[in-house]
Amino acid sequence: MKTQKLLISFFTIIITTLYFIGCGSEKDPVSPDPTPEKIKVKSATNPLAYSLNNTTVVIKWTKSLDENLSDFDGYLVRILTTANTLVRERTVNKNLDTLAVTDLTAGTIYNFEVIAKAQSNSPRYINSDPVTIQWSPAWRFDTEGTIPIKIYESSSSTGFASGLIFYNPSTQQPKTVSLLSADSSLIDVYLFTISGSSNVELRSSHLYRSNRKITRFSTVSRDVNSLNDPLPSPPDTTTYSQFQFRVDSVAVTSSKVLYFKGNNGNYGRILIERNPSNGTLIWGTSPEQYLQVRLSYQSVPYNKFSKIR
Amino acid sequence: MNSAIKFVSFIIFLTIIFNSNLFGQKSVTLVGEIVELKTYMVDKIKPNSPAGIEVTKEGLMVGGTFALVEKKTNKVVILIPSAVNKNLYGVLEPYLGTQVFIKGQQYSSGGIRVLTVDDVGKSLK
Numbered sequence: 001m002k003t004q005k006l007l008i009s010f011f012t013i014i015i016t017t018l019y020f021i022g023c024g025s026e027k028d029p030v031s032p033d034p035t036p037e038k039i040k041v042k043s044a045t046n047p048l049a050y051s052l053n054n055t056t057v058v059i060k061w062t063k064s065l066d067e068n069l070s071d072f073d074g075y076l077v078r079i080l081t082t083a084n085t086l087v088r089e090r091t092v093n094k095n096l097d098t099l100a101v102t103d104l105t106a107g108t109i110y111n112f113e114v115i116a117k118a119q120s121n122s123p124r125y126i127n128s129d130p131v132t133i134q135w136s137p138a139w140r141f142d143t144e145g146t147i148p149i150k151i152y153e154s155s156s157s158t159g160f161a162s163g164l165i166f167y168n169p170s171t172q173q174p175k176t177v178s179l180l181s182a183d184s185s186l187i188d189v190y191l192f193t194i195s196g197s198s199n200v201e202l203r204s205s206h207l208y209r210s211n212r213k214i215t216r217f218s219t220v221s222r223d224v225n226s227l228n229d230p231l232p233s234p235p236d237t238t239t240y241s242q243f244q245f246r247v248d249s250v251a252v253t254s255s256k257v258l259y260f261k262g263n264n265g266n267y268g269r270i271l272i273e274r275n276p277s278n279g280t281l282i283w284g285t286s287p288e289q290y291l292q293v294r295l296s297y298q299s300v301p302y303n304k305f306s307k308i309r
Numbered sequence: 310m311n312s313a314i315k316f317v318s319f320i321i322f323l324t325i326i327f328n329s330n331l332f333g334q335k336s337v338t339l340v341g342e343i344v345e346l347k348t349y350m351v352d353k354i355k356p357n358s359p360a361g362i363e364v365t366k367e368g369l370m371v372g373g374t375f376a377l378v379e380k381k382t383n384k385v386v387i388l389i390p391s392a393v394n395k396n397l398y399g400v401l402e403p404y405l406g407t408q409v410f411i412k413g414q415q416y417s418s419g420g421i422r423v424l425t426v427d428d429v430g431k432s433l434k
Contacts (some may be wrong), residue, residue, distance in 0.1 A: 057402075074393060143403065144431070145407075146403040146404075146405075147403045147404055147407060147430075147431055148403065148430070150430050152430070157434075158409055158433060158434065159340065159432050159433050159434035160410070160432075160433065161430070161433055162431065176431065177433065178433045181433065277393050283428075284428055285323075285412075285428075288338075288412070288428075290430070
C-alpha cells in the first residue's frame with residue numbers, strides 16, 4: 001500500500017513537471033515551420049567625409065564585409081540634423097563606397113548615418129546598425145575670380161600681392177592684395193620672406209601690424225594633393241596654436257594642406273600646391289617667390305567642420 | 310691717370326652693355342593688359358568687358374596671338390611661350406580683363422618686342 005502511494009506521488013510529480021515545462025516553452029511545439037531569428041548584415045566601417053563646396057559634403061566608408069551575400073542590398077545614407085531630425089535619405093548601390101550629399105545648407109552641421117541594407121524580403125537578414133559621422137559643408141575656392149590664388153613674398157614690390165583675404169564678403173571670394181592696400185585691414189595671412197634664405201613663412205596678418213586680423217594655424221597638416229581629402233574628423237580645436245607656418249625651399253613629394261582658424265572663429269584649410277617644375281611648395285624666383293593656394297572656408301564662425309578637408 | 314680713365318671707361322662699357330639691348334635680350338617684368346593682337350590692333354577691342362573677352366577668346370581660338378599692352382608706354386609686346394609655360398592659352402586665359410605683370414625674357418629687334426611668359430600674376434600697381 002505504501003509502495004503504491006509512493007508510485008502515485010512519483011508519477012504525479014513527473015506529469016506535473018512535464019506539464020509546466022511544456023507550458024513554459026516560448027516556441028510553439030505545434031508549429032511545423034518556426035521562423036528563425038534574423039541576422040544583421042555587417043556594418044560599413046570607418047566613415048570619412050570632406051566638404052566639396054558650400055552645399056555639398058562627400059561621405060566615404062569602408063564597405064560591409066557582407067557585400068557578397070545575395071541578400072545584400074547596398075547602403076542607406078541618412079542625413080540628420082544635430083538634433084537627429086531626418087533631413088533626407090539616399091540609397092547607394094553595393095560595390096560603391098562614396099556619396100556626394102548635395103543641397104545642404106552652408107555652415108550647418110549634419111549627422112550622416114551609413115546603414116548596410118539587407119533586401120526587405122530577405123528571410124535571414126536585416127539592416128545593419130548605422131555608422132555615423134558629423135560634418136558640414138564649406139566654401140571651396142580654387143581661384144580668385146578666374147585667376148589662380150598667388151601670395152607673393154613680402155620682399156616683392158607693392159605690385160605683387162603679399163596679403164590674402166580668405167573671404168571678401170562683398171565678392172564672396174578670396175582676394176589677394178598688397179600689404180599696404182586700402183583693404184589691408186581685411187588681410188588674414190601674408191607671406192613673409194625669411195631673411196638670407198629662399199624660405200618663406202605664411203604668417204598671421206597681426207604679425208605684420210599688431211592691429212590687423214589674427215589667424216591661427218593648427219599643428220596638424222596633411223601631405224596630400226587635393227582638398228578632397230576624406231578624414232574621420234577635423235583636427236581638434238585645441239591644436240590651433242601657431243601664428244605662422246614655415247615653408248622651406250626643399251623638394252617634396254606632394255602638396256600640403258594647412259588648417260587655420262580665422263579672426264572671427266572661421267575655420268578653413270589652405271592647400272599649398274606643389275610646383276612641379278622644381279618639386280618644392282614655392283613658385284617663382286626671389287625676391288618675388290610665391291605660394292599658389294586653394295582654400296576651403298567656413299563662413300559660419302566656430303564651425304570646425306569647415307575644414308573640409 | 311691712364312689707369313683711372315681705363316677703369317672708368319671699362320665700367321661705362323659694362324654699364325652700357327648690361328643696360329642696353331645690344332644683345333637683344335633682357336629679363337623684365339612688364340605691367341599691362343593681355344590682348345589678342347588682331348582683335349586689339351584691327352578691331353580696337355580689349356578684353357575689358359564680357360563682350361570684349363568673348364571676342365578676344367574667339368580670336369585666340371582661330372590662331373590669334375597673345376600680346377601685352379604695356380601700361381607705362383601703351384606699346385604692344387608680343388607674348389610667346391617659355392620653357393615653364395608652354396601652353397600660353399591655359400596660362401593667360403584666366404587673366405583676360407585683369408591688369409597683370411608678366412616676368413620673362415624680352416627680345417627686341419626692328420622695333421618689335423617679344424616677351425617670354427615665365428610668370429604671370431595679378432598686378433596691384
